[in-house]
Structures are given as C-alpha cells and as structure tokens.
Amino acid sequence: MTIDVGVRLSIAQALERLMKDGMPFRFEAYDGSVAGPEDARFNFRLLNERGLAYIMTAPGDLGFGRAIVAGDLEVDGVSMGNPYDVLSHVKSRLSLKMPSPAEVLQIVRSLGFANLKPPPPPPEEHLPKWRRALEGFRHSKTRDAEAIHHHYDVSNRFYEYVLGPSMTYTCAVFPDADATLEEAQFEKYDLVARKLDLKPGDRLLDVGCGWGGMVRHAAKHYGVKVIGVTLSEQQALWAQDEIKAQGLDHLAEVRHGDYRDITESEFDAVSSIGLTEHIGVRNYASYFSFLRDRLKDGGRLLNHCITRRDGSLPPSPGAFIDRFVFPDGELAPVGRIVSAAHDNGLEVRHVEDLREHYALTLKGWNENLEAHWDECLDEVSLGTAKVWGIYMAGSRLAFERNELGLHHVLAVKVGRDGDAHFPLRPTWAS
Template sequence: MTAEVGTLTIAEAIERLMRDGMPFRLEAYDGSSAGPPADEAPFTARLRTERGLAYLLTAPGDLGFARAFVAGDLELDGVSLADPYDLMVHVQSRLRLRVPGPSELVNIVRSLGFTQLRPPLPPPEEHLPRWRRVVEGLRHSRTRDAEAISHHYDVSNRFYELVLGPSMTYTCAVYPHDDATLEEAQHEKYDLVARKLDLSAGDRLLDVGCGWGGMVRHAAREHGVKAIGVTLSREQAEWAQARIEAEGLQDLAEVRHCDYRDVLETGFDAVSSIGLTEHIGVRQYADYFSTLHGKLRPGGRLLNHCITRRDSATAPAAGAFIDRYVFPDGELAPVGTIVTAMHDHGFDVRHLENLREHYVLTLQGWCRNLEEHWDEALEEVSLGTAKVWGLYMAGSRLAFERGEIGLHQLVGVKPDHDGDAHLPLRPRWS
C-alpha cells in the first residue's frame, strides 16, 4: 500500500501530467510508483527527496530534471551516467506532457504540497542565471565572456584529456571513412582546415579561440606555418604552450592567453576560427567579422567553423540547461545569418559545408571516452560535473542526429582593392 500526500501520491500526481502515460517506471520517496513494472521498464527513475520534487516543479523541463539529477535527488537505473543517449531517445520519442485543467492542477499541487513551489538552491555546478550575470558585465562584454569561458573550460586539463583523447580537440572531427578512430578524424579535421586555407610553409596563421592549440600545432608541424593562437582560458593557454615546447615547435607556434581583439599583429595569410563563434553573440557578429577581416592581408582567407541552428524561428540563446551548466551566454544562429554577416563585413564567401553527421560520431566518441575513464574522471571533477557532461554530450548527439543543429565550415576570402581574390579557379583541398 502506498503512502499518500493529500489526495494523490507523488507518482500518481506526476503521472497525471503525462499525456500518454508514464513512459518509464517512476518510484518516489513516499513509496509510490507509476509506469511499467520494474522487469518491463526500459529504465527506472527514483525520486529520492523533497528537494528533487521541488526542482522538478519549480523548473519544469530540462533544467529541473538536470538539477535533480546532478544533485543526486533523482537516480536513474539502467542508464549510463557517462552516456545517457538511450534514455534521451526514449524520453524524446515517448514523453508527452499535458496541461491539466484548473481544478485538477490545484488538486495536483495540493497533493504534492504548496511548499514544493519554493525553489531550492541549485547545485553548485550551476552557473548564475542571466539576470545575475550583470555583475560580470554586459552580455558578451570582455569581462563576462572571460568568465563564461572560464566556467566551462577551466575545469581540469586532465579531465579534458580523458574525455577528448590525445588530440585535446574540443570541436567536431571529420571522419575520412566509417571506421576511422576519433584521433584520425581530429587529424583529418585540422588538415582539412589547413587545405581549405591553402596553407603552406612560411604562411602566417591566426587561430582565434584556439583551445589547447591543436590547430596551431598541426599547422606548424605538418605545414611549416608560423601560427599564433589565442584563448580566454588560462589553463588552455598554459597546457598548449607547454605542449608546443615539448614538441619543439616554439620557433613556429605560440598560444597566448588573451582576447582575440587584443592581437596587435595584422597581415596574416589566414585566420581560423574553430568553435569560437558560438561564444561571440549574434549582435557581436559585425565586430567579430570586421576584426578578423582587419587581421588579413588582401587575398587572405578565413575559415569559420561553428555550430548552427536549423532555422531562424528559434531564438539564438541556448536553452536553460545548456546556458546554466555548459555554455553560459552561448548563442547559435542559422548559417544564412553567418554568411550574411561575413559578406556584409568584407568577405567573399567561397565555400560552405555542413558536417553535422560528423559531430554525431565525435560526440559518440567523447561519451565512450568518458565511460571508459569514469573513475579517473571522478578524481578530477565532482560527480555532478561528470553527470552534466554525460547529459550534455548525449543530448547534443541527439540534436545533431535530428538536424536541430548543424556544424558548418565557411571559407571566405578578403579580395584586394581590385576585387582579385587571389584564389585558384577550383579549390585544391578535396
């Protein structure tokens, strides 16, 4: 016999919010349950505490679920913490919420308890809400951008090594064939960028948002390019510069801890931006592309590699979970918006390629790495942070699979005053 809260048990009250019934088994701390029997359920969710219930009620959707899950108030049986992809596929295809009528809603809330409508403090892994980030500066100010980057990237270089693998590359790989390894695919990505930029020995490359210096080191090592990388993450810069010296590339390569806008050098043969545009903010595109245009010599080339939205019907700001736990202030735009911004600020856009299926494979590889190194990862970060990574990577994989987001590489050139792009008639990178 289940204990009741008001007129409904917790499981009964939550089940009332499901349009097609509970698609998994739910077991609540009051002893109640709903959904399929344990031996038939694809997975079981255990709501362990009143705080977890309050998380779900005060932030319905992905944010409330993430809070309860990250805090340990919601446990999931039959689900990999490092790769909850199967869970997300099942939930997205089966879970349908309904809006109850006024009297039914009052009964549900009364049963669960009105005190559950008071939001608990979020888990420590959660970043400040947007309205409170004003103390760090206006949205996409230099100070606030630096804080947002630090929140996500200054976690633990060792943790990133475990998840990303030896390449230490936190952007979409390019798989040259179906059975390529993640490392082979990351090498191919960097070399594809180099080929699209037509890099050769002696060229000067600026890599903005360079991460751990993967593109910088590849350009120097494989193509004899003189490369400068910049990142707002101090930990990334220190790791990258140490690796440059360990590989004996210090005469060609350098990584600086600074804002890309603070680079004084100009006249570069090429600029690569691999995964930075997502952090820039749509309203800053004009300044962003103008700045990159100003860094290039006439005939210089830009490769912009970034995640994009499917269309312009969705607001650019990230969803609540991604904004609070993964990329604070992150914004995505459809590829047409980026093409227009490049054109409007001096670039002749010559090539566009969508690599979204490659990001599906990349995320699958990262989740596999996290699962294989789970115990080591927990020596570097909290259990809550590791859970966040599993949710974020598996959810992103599903979004790329469904075409909700894409990954576009765009190649633009800065023509000279006479309109000459200084390019061959056909591209040489295929």
C-alpha cells in the same frame, strides 16, 4: 472531465497527469508511489523532496537536470557517463500535455506549495543571467572570460580522459565510418588547413584556439607561423607546454587573452574553430569586421561553428546548457553567419555542413567518459561528470535529429581590384 482540486494526488499520479500518451518509463517516488509499466526499459527513482522542488520550480530540462546532477533523481542501471540510450528513449516516446488551470492547482496542492520555493542550485551550476549582468554586459571581455573559465578551467587531466590525446574539443571529420576519433580530429585540422591553402612561411591566426590543436597542426605539418589565443588560462598553459615539448615554439605560440586584443594584421589566414558560439549573435558584425581587418588581401577565413537548424528557433541553447555548460552561448542558422560575413567585407566561397560528424564525435567523447569514469571522478565532482555525460549525449541526439548543424564557412578578403586570389575550382578534398 471535472477536476476535484481537493483530491490529493501522489507524486507518481501527479506526473501521470502530465503525460499525453502514458508513461514511457517506470517511475518510483520517495512517497512510495509508482507509475509506468513494470517491464519498462528504464526505471527513474525520485529520492527526496529537494529533487521534487527542483522539478517543480524549473519544469523542463533545467529542473530535471538539477535533480540528476544533485543526486536526487536516479535512473537504475544507466551509466551517467553515457546516458545516450535513456535520453533517446525518453525523447522518442515522451509526450507531455498542457494541464488545465484546475489540474495545475490540484497538482500543486497535492505536492505542496512549499516546494515552489527553489532550493539552492547544485554547486556545478553557473549564475543566472541577471546575476551574470553584475559581471558586465553580455559578451563584455570580463563576462566572457568568466563564462569560459566556468566551462574550460575544470581540469586539463579531465579533458585528456574525455577528449583523448588530440585534446580537441570541437567537431572531428571522419574520413570513413571506421576512423578512430584521433584520426578524425587529424582530418578536421588538415581539412581546415587545406581549405585555408596554408603553405610554408604563411602566417595564421587561430582565435579561440583551445589547447592549441590547430596551432600545432599548422606549424608541424604545414610550416606555418601561428598565433593562437584563448580566454582559458588552463588551456593556454597546457598548449604552451605541448608546443615546447613538440619543438614547435620557433613557429607557434598560444596566448592567454581575448581575441579582440590581437593587434597584429596582414595574416594569410584566420581559423576560428568553435569560437562563434561564444561571441553572441548581435556581435557577428564586429566579429567578422575584426577578423577581416586581421587579414591581408586574398587572405582566407575558415569559420567552424555549431548552427541552428533554422531561424525559427531562439539563439539560446536552452536552460540546462546555459546554466551548466555554456553560459551566454548563442547559436544562429548558417544563413545568418553567411550574411554577417558578406555584410562586413568578406566574400563567402564555400559552405559545408558536418552535423553527422559531430554526432560521431560526441559518441566518442561519451564513450571516453564512460571508460574513464573513475579516473574522471578523481579530477572533478560527481555532479560535473554527470553534467558532461548528459550534455554530450543530449547534443549527440540534437545533431542526429537535425536540430543542430556544424558548418564550415570559408570566406576571403577581396582586394580593391576585385581579385580574391582564389582558384577557379576548390583545391581541397572534402
């Protein structure tokens, strides 16, 4: 087909040119153009030129995410607290084609070369990677602290609404399909404790402890002396107050700082629940070496983290997640994690994938955000609330479709005589 680059396209026509199998939704643009079936389940409305510029200058999830977060692209009748249905619909039916150079020229001429100048990003967006470099090398202590601050120091009250009473921002473990989110979070902490074989009087180090859920669980239910550490000041303050409120301060403490600043050693166990995603794949060797050195012989490490499906995928979780959610976050397949642990003085004894459980966890968080939408908007901006709705619903889809996994890797520090202090068979029920 010959393309006449001089023929002007409407916004809707330009979008249709990119669709391989037609529009899976209704689309209306501010220039009055429309496309897609009239009876489509979802209707997208592009409200202004800034939204068009966002999409043109960052094609893909980042551009569309910017337009939605800024309020320039809307979906009729969809709760942004739980946009799972629309994301599932689009992902299942959207098929894009690669336009020819002539088509690209025609689309750009039609929509305007001026829209190739990026507008200022929404205020909820973090700095691009090249700007972050001014804060220090990737995963330096300074840069990691800023990345954690961006995501976690939002509003503890906001997190209470979204996460529920447990204040646990990691994958739960559902003992059955009818379990509540709170029951599943209790089971997660208890499963970690059982895998670590915690006993009264043991010493536990919990790195990346968040609001101290594992810290309190181990102290309260297992009589363990626990040190937790988090880079988020707001998390540390909340956790310290809750520890005191529950009368656990004789056993438990949470420190505001970098896990790499922990000097104590000879711990009976180390738990790392949701930290590995933030440390960088290249730092796995130093990470596992550091945790190994905190353990006594026979001490166990439970590493709980999100993983890639396989090694063909890049470590970066995508542009939208990197800019709006987890700056500098990286993921790897479970084999990379197992190898890194083994190569740095730990012996892996058990691996378990809990990806379906994370899909259920995210479903619960989205439902909480939707149910408490108005209260959440008293705590954070509308854009931030939208970011959370999109990212949690999109992540749920990724776990359901085996694009992401959630792995427990249980390892032990073996003594010089080869004694792992490990039973012949597992003693926990999964």
